[in-house]
Amino acid sequence: MPYVPIAQHIYSQPDEVELVKVKLFKQVAYYCLCLHLLFIFAFWYSQVYILAIANIASVAAWAMGIYLLNLGHSHLALRVFCVEVTAHSVLVCATLGMDYGFQYYLWTIACMLLLDMKLKLRLAITLSLVLIVLFAALFELFNDVQTAFVFHDYARPIHFINVFVCGLPMIYVIGHVRESTFIQRHQLATLAARDPLTNLFNRRYAKELILRAHSSCAHNDQSLCVVMADLDHFKQINDQLGHDVGDEVLQTVSNILREHVTDQDIAVRWGGEEFLLVLVDCTLEEALQRLETLRQTLEKQRFNGDELTATMSFGVALWHTALPFSVTLQLADDALYSSKAKGRNCITAARSG
Numbered sequence: 380m381p382y383v384p385i386a387q388h389i390y391s392q393p394d395e396v397e398l399v400k401v402k403l404f405k406q407v408a409y410y411c412l413c414l415h416l417l418f419i420f421a422f423w424y425s426q427v428y429i430l431a432i433a434n435i436a437s438v439a440a441w442a443m444g445i446y447l448l449n450l451g452h453s454h455l456a457l458r459v460f461c462v463e464v465t466a467h468s469v470l471v472c473a474t475l476g477m478d479y480g481f482q483y484y485l486w487t488i489a490c491m492l493l494l495d496m497k498l499k500l501r502l503a504i505t506l507s508l509v510l511i512v513l514f515a516a517l518f519e520l521f522n523d524v525q526t527a528f529v530f531h532d533y534a535r536p537i538h539f540i541n542v543f544v545c546g547l548p549m550i551y552v553i554g555h556v557r558e559s560t561f562i563q564r565h566q567l568a569t570l571a572a573r574d575p576l577t578n579l580f581n582r583r584y585a586k587e588l589i590l591r592a593h594s595s596c597a598h599n600d601q602s603l604c605v606v607m608a609d610l611d612h613f614k615q616i617n618d619q620l621g622h623d624v625g626d627e628v629l630q631t632v633s634n635i636l637r638e639h640v641t642d643q644d645i646a647v648r649w650g651g652e653e654f655l656l657v658l659v660d661c662t663l664e665e666a667l668q669r670l671e672t673l674r675q676t677l678e679k680q681r682f683n684g685d686e687l688t689a690t691m692s693f694g695v696a697l698w699h700t701a702l703p704f705s706v707t708l709q710l711a712d713d714a715l716y717s718s719k720a721k722g723r724n725c726i727t728a729a730r731s732g
């Protein structure tokens with residue numbers, strides 16, 4: 380088996396935005412290929428043979444670009460597209476003048492060029508600017524070109540169609556890249572905030588949420604409870620029934636925890652089989668009642684088909700807002716330890732804060 384360095388194995392996979400880009404480039408490439416096929420016939424019919432032949436070269440360039448895209452060389456394909464569009468725009472403007480709007484394709488390709496991630500941003504911007512300057516220069520160079528083009532009377536509708544035809548792929552590609560960037564950003568934020576097995580908040584992200592909940596409760600004079608919860612004899616489940624069953628228990632328990640907290644509460648996978656709940660706007664008495672309902676629900680739950688039950692022990696402490704979180708957490712943890720010592724499957728409230 381060939382050697383694959385681990386870092387390369389993990390990070391060099393094409394990301395989703397890149398995949399979306401390749402898909403869009405391919406769609407645009409087929410769109411342009413069809414367009415140039417049409418141009419071959421249109422220019423042949425209007426006896427502008429040089430442009431008909433140029434369009435045969437354009438079709439070949441777009442076909443080669445599609446081939447490069449299929450090989451995974453999207454940056455090379457984009458460069459081929461760029462050269463083709465530039466050469467084609469300049470040639471058509473030199474032959475027919477500026478009335479028909481073939482110069483606007485330079486704007487589209489200038490924008491697409493910025494999506495070539497293999498180009499340093501500064502170089503990509505410089506090249507795009509060169510294309511825009513070329514666009515402006517074409518007016519100086521070819522504004523007075525006079526031709527006996529058979530479609531001369533249709534210059535205005537052709538100009539209109541060209542603006543539309545070259546604007547469409549630009550809006551389409553940039554709109555989709557924007558959307559997939561947005562989706563990927565959301566996915567990354569979720570990955571950074573959640574535990575992958577249980578989908579509860581992870582410990583790192585939860586600390587930020589807990590501090591925010593604390594200052595909001597302090598500001599609104601609301602009480603707040605911190606709960607430490609731990610599955611009982613979980614090691615036995617793993618040892619006797621396997622890690623997969625252990626994982627299933629963790630997932631089901633997490634779902635039950637989620638169902639027993641409100642939107643403003645915070646449910647966290649704190650460690651392996653240890654969970655933290657922060658109950659917002661909740662007194663100690665209310666917390667004890669809610670935890671008792673939760674404890675009974677868990678006790679009744681069946682896992683692994685119907686053959687397995689699991690229980691949980693709880694420790695709860697009222698968070699006096701003047702105290703730091705770490706002190707309240709320690710109180711809840713001590714209370715949990717008492718629940719374990721009392722025989723598990725029970726709830727203990729910390730005596731004072």
Ligand SMILES: Nc1nc2c(ncn2[C@@H]2O[C@H](COP(=O)(O)OP(=O)(O)OP(=O)(O)O)[C@@H](O)[C@H]2O)c(=O)[nH]1
Pocket residue numbers: 576609610611612613614615617621622623624625626629650651652719723
């Ligand atoms: N299946 C599975 N097991 C895990 C995971 N994380 C931690 N564990 C297991 O959780 C078990 C925790 O065991 P202990 O700390 O001894 O606790 P316990 O058996 O629940 O005993 P008590 O807490 O005293 O009731 C260990 O066997 C860990 O391997 C996980 O993501 N999946």
